Amino acid sequence: MEFRLIDRIRERTAQGREDVRLGIGDDAAVVAPPAGQELAIAVDTMVEGVHFPHGTDPADIGWKVLAVNLSDLAAMGASPAWALLALTLPRQPVAQVQQFIDGFADGFTQLAQPHRLALIGGDTTSGPLSVSVAVHGFVPPGQALVRGGARAGDVVLVTGTLGDAAAGLRLLQSGARVTEDARAAYLIERLHRPTPRLQAGLALRGRATACIDVSDGLLADLGHICEASALGAELEASLLPRSPMLLGSFDDVASLNFALAGGDDYELCFTVPPSLVAEVQGDLARLGCGATRIGRMVEGAGVRVRDEQGQWLESNHRGWDHFA
Amino acid sequence: MEFRLIDRIRERTAQGREDVRLGIGDDAAVVAPPAGQELAIAVDTMVEGVHFPHGTDPADIGWKVLAVNLSDLAAMGASPAWALLALTLPRQPVAQVQQFIDGFADGFTQLAQPHRLALIGGDTTSGPLSVSVAVHGFVPPGQALVRGGARAGDVVLVTGTLGDAAAGLRLLQSGARVTEDARAAYLIERLHRPTPRLQAGLALRGRATACIDVSDGLLADLGHICEASALGAELEASLLPRSPMLLGSFDDVASLNFALAGGDDYELCFTVPPSLVAEVQGDLARLGCGATRIGRMVEGAGVRVRDEQGQWLESNHRGWDHFA
Structure with a gap:
């Protein structure tokens, strides 16, 4: 057979x-x-x-x-x-x-x-x-984007939007009637039919100092860049790109958690020197996926996330929020 | 994890x-x-x-x-x-x-x-x-051994011995006490630890007209060569290389069936022009696995097997034998 x-x-x-x-x-x-x-x-x-x-x-x-x-x-x-x-x-x-x-x-x-x-x-x-x-x-020889090349001061960016796939999975698992909801359909489509950012990856050659795809969730995957580069990262929660469909379907705490810890997005998370950010953002905007700056690489270890008031978010049983 | x-x-x-x-x-x-x-x-x-x-x-x-x-x-x-x-x-x-x-x-x-x-x-x-x-x-470019290059008149050969792995599996499945039987241990080792014939494959470059590894059983795999080469093959049952361990553990009918239809041998079955047979056999003998001529490629389709009296064997519920 x-x-x-x-x-x-x-x-x-x-x-x-x-x-x-x-x-x-x-x-x-x-x-x-x-x-x-x-x-x-x-x-x-x-x-x-x-x-x-x-x-x-x-x-x-x-x-x-x-x-x-x-x-x-x-x-x-x-x-x-x-x-x-x-x-x-x-x-x-x-x-x-x-x-x-x-x-x-x-x-x-x-x-x-x-x-x-x-x-x-x-x-x-x-x-x-x-x-x-x-x-x-x-x-081309020597031009592969790796996880371990980030430098302190590099800007952290991500393509597209985060959290859609995890939100789609939550909707599927909830048993909610989603077939006639255009927002839900979008989120589930993002779960089932992720778009690999191949053109973006090519555009980052020679410019990104580190790159990874977001498969396990932003915190986990940026954590791999941190570990491989022997650095830490600081993110601004308010900067995380979230789609209108995600924000229209879930409240702020839930959508932030999907964006931080949800997997299956298959967006690229990467680091570039500050001098190249505008140029890279322009190129990725022309490719249709865009790229949002979400934080920067720092001396230290691990990924930390700050809210709009400058408070560090902490992980607890409800996910990531202000109340540790 | x-x-x-x-x-x-x-x-x-x-x-x-x-x-x-x-x-x-x-x-x-x-x-x-x-x-x-x-x-x-x-x-x-x-x-x-x-x-x-x-x-x-x-x-x-x-x-x-x-x-x-x-x-x-x-x-x-x-x-x-x-x-x-x-x-x-x-x-x-x-x-x-x-x-x-x-x-x-x-x-x-x-x-x-x-x-x-x-x-x-x-x-x-x-x-x-x-x-x-x-x-x-x-x-090297163009030198890969493929299934579809055999010509009518080419000799069919196989490395090593056939049927050992299938016999080992039969022993394992039978529940027989096999731990102290050296023959059984050999057959089971052949099942669990097959030897890929890499050196033999290299030696066949530029000389074998077709080659396949015996994973599904000789008849099935030589059948793939026949199909890809749009030819048939005729085998001599008496020429099929069977190990002393196989012959010492199973009777002639059973061991013949293992050799013809048992899988998991991972020997190479290949075809060479008659003029190259002696040279190829000499080289593969020096590599330790040897190569036995077991039949030849003919016009037609499918694999047929002849016994020592020149009768064609047929497949029935007991496997391959003289009594169709």
Whole structure:
């Protein structure tokens, strides 16, 4: 069955690339990397019941597992080229398997095609539903954006808006009737169909001193930049970019918590020297995602968040707020 | 937890390679492919309860999931360089997780180190136990061994011996007391710790017209060569290489069936023009695995097997034998 399944996926995801010498269907794929480029390679897995709820639309799964990986390439400043897929599916009637495969492949392809990403290899096995994708992208030698290059005084920025995906998940889990609410639909779309900031990542090459994608939540991910750069960061709560849809659906405390600690945004959080902020913001605005300055890197360790009165917020059982 | 786990894996699998610019610990790994080489890339997943029984030694899982992938590179004639790991582990007490990780990493490293394979990236998630590995190897342009190049009249050969792993699995599943039986121990070792035929794959470059690794069983895998080459194959049952340990543990019918249809051998099955057979056999004998001629490629389709009396064997409910 594996052979047929992977053929079906191949047909539905076909993407011609001259550098693919041999695609799906042999013991391995063969590709020709471009001369003088380095390869950025990332892998991410999504498991049913952990990363997406039972009953999630297969097309959303296909889109998201690729988006999560492309987001890693975006955070490195790499341009995508090839992907591998490891798909584990429960044993079920053939018609159901085909329906899943077709939906999955369609969602995957919708995101892959505009980026000319080719699916070059895959493995399908039976077992509890889980999807693992590895992606390969190109980056000029020494120009990959890393986590560890931030300097004290650098400005911290983030693309797009924060907290939408976590708010979408909360709405889904709440059992609220959301189908006719345009704001809720937007937030859930942000959860299921995140946009990897690939163009932004390319624009940051040579300018961002550190970069990461926000997958686990801003505090956690900026914390990785702090740790890798041996610095701390100070954020202004009032500066965190929150969408009108988020602010219209949740109160200030809840939306701030989604923006600080909610995961699955797949925006880029990065640091640039103060002298480059305006230029970078201009470029990212032209790319459509924008970039908001939210704080700065400081000597020390860890991420601290200040409210409008200059009070440090603290984490407690309700999340992050003024009352420790 | 993910961060710590992957750090633990990184420490235990450390392998210096100059072409790894950035290993585990950022959004993606960054590597510098060698100029003028193509990359062969393969991915394989192993799921608990499907590809290995519950309770399998983590070190055996670590070895085997890498072996299965390296075997794909061997079948392409590629030399291994880098690997990615996607590991899904059930939620359990930290001590158990660490014990699994340590064992897994040890088994993985035992096989990775002699091949100078570097683990450059990984993702750990919670969920039902499953392991997916992707490997990257180098091959000179146009020299990858493929499935589709066999010609009528080519000789079919196979490295090592066939059927051992399937026999080992049968022994494990039978509940037989096997711990003190050296033959059984050998067969089970072949199941848990297959040897990827990487050196043999390199030796076959430019000489084998088609090559595949025997993962699903000889008939199925040689069938892929037939299909891709638009040919058939005729095998001689008496020529199939079977180990003394296999022949000492199972009768002729059972051992023949393991050799024909048992999977998990990870030997190479390949085709060469008659004029090159002796030379290739000599080289592979020097590499330690040897290569046995088992049949030839013919016009037609599918794989047929002949017994010593020249009768075609047929498949029935007992497997392959003389009585259709």
